[in-house]
Amino acid sequence: MFCRTKKRSQNSSTGLADFQKQVYSLIKKISKGRISTYGQIARVLGRPNSARLIGRILSKNPHLIKIPCHRVVKSDGQIGGYKLGIRKKAQLLKKEGIKIQRDKILNFNQIIFKF
């Protein structure tokens, strides 16, 4: 009788698979020479407390060619992490005209990408 069930585990409410796709979609939109932050991505997608999750997702599935995940950094201007190392990340960013010193973005405030 009652067909109950569905016991959706906690992850239905978060919709993780969907969340990942949205993360990738969003990051692909970041223009060259601009950056965003893990927290900002999380907020735009409606998960203000899941900044850390963004980093996890990117590290798990870095489609380095299609998705410019090197343009996503920490909210305080630090580089964050990168599959190939933060040195590599810094190099890529510099190439796009972003000024970095001691693994920190100097003009962070001016190049932040607004969705």
Add this chain to the structure above:
DNA sequence: TCATTGGCTATCA
């Protein structure tokens, strides 16, 4: 202004 602490999120060892 800086350093520390605790809470959040999801996953793995």
Add this chain to the structure above:
DNA sequence: CTGATAGCCAATG
């Protein structure tokens, strides 16, 4: 359950 991650934020001293 604990600790550790590509983090963020507010509170505290």
